Amino acid sequence: MDFYGFSPRSRLLLGTSQYPSPAVLASAVRASDCEIVTVSLRREAARLREGQDFWRLIRELGVRVLPNTAGCHSVKEAVTTAEMAREIFATPWIKLEVIGEADTLQPDVFGLVEAARILSADGFEVFPYTTEDLVVAERLLEAGCKVLMPWGAPIGSGKGLNNLFGLRAMRAHFPEVPLIVDAGIGLPSHAAAAMELGYDAVLLNTAVAKAGDPAAMARAMRQGVEAGRAAFLAGPMPARDMAAPSTPVLGKAHLS
Amino acid sequence: MDFYGFSPRSRLLLGTSQYPSPAVLASAVRASDCEIVTVSLRREAARLREGQDFWRLIRELGVRVLPNTAGCHSVKEAVTTAEMAREIFATPWIKLEVIGEADTLQPDVFGLVEAARILSADGFEVFPYTTEDLVVAERLLEAGCKVLMPWGAPIGSGKGLNNLFGLRAMRAHFPEVPLIVDAGIGLPSHAAAAMELGYDAVLLNTAVAKAGDPAAMARAMRQGVEAGRAAFLAGPMPARDMAAPSTPVLGKAHLS
Amino acid sequence: MDFYGFSPRSRLLLGTSQYPSPAVLASAVRASDCEIVTVSLRREAARLREGQDFWRLIRELGVRVLPNTAGCHSVKEAVTTAEMAREIFATPWIKLEVIGEADTLQPDVFGLVEAARILSADGFEVFPYTTEDLVVAERLLEAGCKVLMPWGAPIGSGKGLNNLFGLRAMRAHFPEVPLIVDAGIGLPSHAAAAMELGYDAVLLNTAVAKAGDPAAMARAMRQGVEAGRAAFLAGPMPARDMAAPSTPVLGKAHLS
Amino acid sequence: MDFYGFSPRSRLLLGTSQYPSPAVLASAVRASDCEIVTVSLRREAARLREGQDFWRLIRELGVRVLPNTAGCHSVKEAVTTAEMAREIFATPWIKLEVIGEADTLQPDVFGLVEAARILSADGFEVFPYTTEDLVVAERLLEAGCKVLMPWGAPIGSGKGLNNLFGLRAMRAHFPEVPLIVDAGIGLPSHAAAAMELGYDAVLLNTAVAKAGDPAAMARAMRQGVEAGRAAFLAGPMPARDMAAPSTPVLGKAHLS
Amino acid sequence: MTLIVNGERREIAAVNLAEALRALDYGDAIVATALNGDFVPARKREATSIQPGDRIEIVSPRQGG
Amino acid sequence: MTLIVNGERREIAAVNLAEALRALDYGDAIVATALNGDFVPARKREATSIQPGDRIEIVSPRQGG
């Protein structure tokens, strides 16, 4: 797994939003053992300086940041946000979101490809939040993306993998491209299932931040991701409709 | 979680059958970190003495054994097998299988309840391999069982949880009874899903033994079980149909 | 399809309960084109004589009645109810319900088999409301049942087919026995799916009675049942993962 | 339901390809009771004149034709094919396919929108074969499409509705636009399910043409579509997890 | 004497089940009967004597699923 | 001259598309035509001159999904 030259040990990426407190966020990030967290940019008020404290916290956690363009609905917005992010976070990485619809927060695949082209040409290393559409994926790769992040389900829905068929087809179609399931994961079994499909990593936020015990859920998600990956590598048995005795039939005593 | 007075640390129970070799079995048991393995009784030939070597191996692993009555289709067979198992393995525990149908290896719930009654009365501590039928479960508890083991799917099928609704209803109906999903688990995501439903443990065999790398799959299953359990305890977010922004909307810069 | 010597044209059986009015019930029965409706027995008050009017209505509809033992939790209750039903409705047919659990209204398979044996011996023609358990099914056939009615989902839940695998296995295991999916059907697509599995008929009530327009839903269910049956007989194509062009590839013009 | 000014009685559209013979095709079209069939253009050899016979057959069936651009992978190809189709079939209707990927035959949503814009501007009435992507759908409407045809599953796969969530969201998002599920339908229960979601119509081909008895399957599909539509209009009961007695509890005799 | 009819205490003068039904005014209503939990066919009602405290169930056709 | 007709090399004496169709013996067959990838309506075939090496596509109605 290679994210623009960085090969993380951990296959879980974690969002930093919606936690009850900075302390809980910190404990969740540590419990997740993740090496990459997503962050955003928001307006800073001169007096409050909220951003300064948040940024200090993240730096102390010693993780890489993947800034996002969350909430951007136009290419222009997304590009400008990416430029500001690159300066502040001092990284060429950008989680590119160009939102196309409010209810599902699904990507605008047209704006996404255009913004990906502009940013890649400008030296950004783009992590596009996209759908399972194979043609859109091809365009994103042509635009210069070297990682793809299809959604599992709408952001914050916790529904898991809505289109298992589409995700399986995507993995089969792009055997070499690092693929991250981003958004929709609600439970470790969802994360494990994504990894069992052969996905390279999982990015999630709400399921951890909104859990009763975020740190415990972060640890659970980490295990789910590791379990799914290990199973994928271990070569699972093929599922079958009928039963097959596990205990040997041969040599059974006759006791009737 | 209390299995007749024993409270294991690990919530994964592993079968010992179908491994490529004793050495692989041993490595899988160790990798699984399980404390309980299932075993059986088969005819011993005086010259070969296969059983002696197998038994030595298991004892060296330092795990508890849960002998089964696999392959028994009658109450009489199952009871006699249980009696022989208690003597040889020096344990009152018995995984009670009374098989009712060859294609699905589903339990004969009538014979199961009868055998459970006889064995419980005789001092056995019965782990019945049963279905998700709530009434059968009630009868098994009346018969003296203090643990129930509903199937996820047919033995060796690797299909996962065929009747999610039934398993959920069973957990809701018996909040206090230790419930183990036995059979059908093919992937860590299946095991995690069972634990996320609130099941106490998972018993599996084929998915590990028939994996390309059994030890790696054993480790993966262990993590899947731990992940699912941890998520259950952590209080997962409720799933929702529509999306909810994870990144705060408030304070977003206006860049258009 | 042979229900104890009667071979209905229609493969839909309809319940008569929970309709907004007797007139709506009558219109729904007619719209369903069904030939068999389920009825029950309840206490009659001398002054009110509700039952007399209901019975007149049913007789006017010119359909066969299948009396049920709804609400019976013991063998004794079920048997006595069946005896009363046989006298009043002048039919040996009985839909045998022995309820085992209040939340799911699932059958008590033990009481069910016992009551089926008693009633069959006494000349009843038993339609047992059962689960997808193959061993229970065997016992019911041994007890004298010549029709089986596994549930699709809990009565009144409208969830459809909760255990598709179990229902498929049951059909495969009893190719010759008339099998009716009883309970749980909420939509025509559920009814069609049951018939596509090869089931002989569908029995439902709540989905029609509680629809905004019961007569229209009755007609829809009838069509769903007919559609599923016709598809089963027509020999459906096998499903496949990848696409296959429907329009011929050969002879396509080259226009680039 | 209004397809560019035409309001068909039938909500089933049928493809004309892959039938064992012209006679079988004709019988299937008649059995389906459909008013619209899809056709294509292919190279005509002067001696053979296959096309002439086929065209005669279709005209005799007295149905409207919806010509497709099947197999076109570029905007140019699709547009030229549409122009040729308009002349030959003397209709402004075009089922616009711009294929983007060979294994899934999924649409190239970029080429699709561009071709839709060109053709709409040139007076065509475009039926775009698209995905469940809401943003793509918006673009197609902006381009002038007044009907949308999202796929259920890959063409010829017979898998049904791969992304139920996505299709449900699409219906909710475009309450007024005529929506046709095109491709992937394998069984009447799939067709019924699409209509129960509130879709306006279903377009299918392979499931009928490749059935053992195409005419019978055509009739079954027709019924499935009608059943699903009728259920949608009848106001289905809401599904619930727990059971609810259909037979009244009140007045039950006490017989124990 | 006192009988429990469909769960309600009733005072009736009758020596057998048939008389009880008449006394209870069921006339020619189509009903089936059980005495103390056991089915009593219509043809046996005359011959079925009743005791104080007997539980009589009188049922008729009703909606069912 | 040499033309590519529906992907096959053909020798035909014709100065316009209409003549070519006649020379190819399509007579009154219902077909649509494209020249070098561009649609040519029936009414413009006479006026559409052709050159050696031109690619002509001649299509007719066929089964479609």
Place this chain on the structure above:
Amino acid sequence: MTLIVNGERREIAAVNLAEALRALDYGDAIVATALNGDFVPARKREATSIQPGDRIEIVSPRQGG
């Protein structure tokens, strides 16, 4: 005499189950036994006499799921 041991016909000289096991050369192997379908505990093998045609099952630990 002739016994059926684990499904096979064997000729053995023995008056009880313990002797039979010795004659069959099981020595100190860890096994459990059943005679004609009934469990015979180890401690009762000496006291359990056997007849010609008896079915003896001798089992030991084995892999199980």
Place this chain on the structure above:
Amino acid sequence: MTLIVNGERREIAAVNLAEALRALDYGDAIVATALNGDFVPARKREATSIQPGDRIEIVSPRQGG
């Protein structure tokens, strides 16, 4: 002069973006800036003159998913 800073009308005396930030009291806060929708890198703030009515966005790191 009047500027729109993060969506709010502010009165500030400044000729370039850097001065504006100082006037607005951001001091050494880690922020990124955009002027009328276009990104202005920190190193160009001094050289970026501002006009009455300009829209200035000043952002800093924040939680993100």
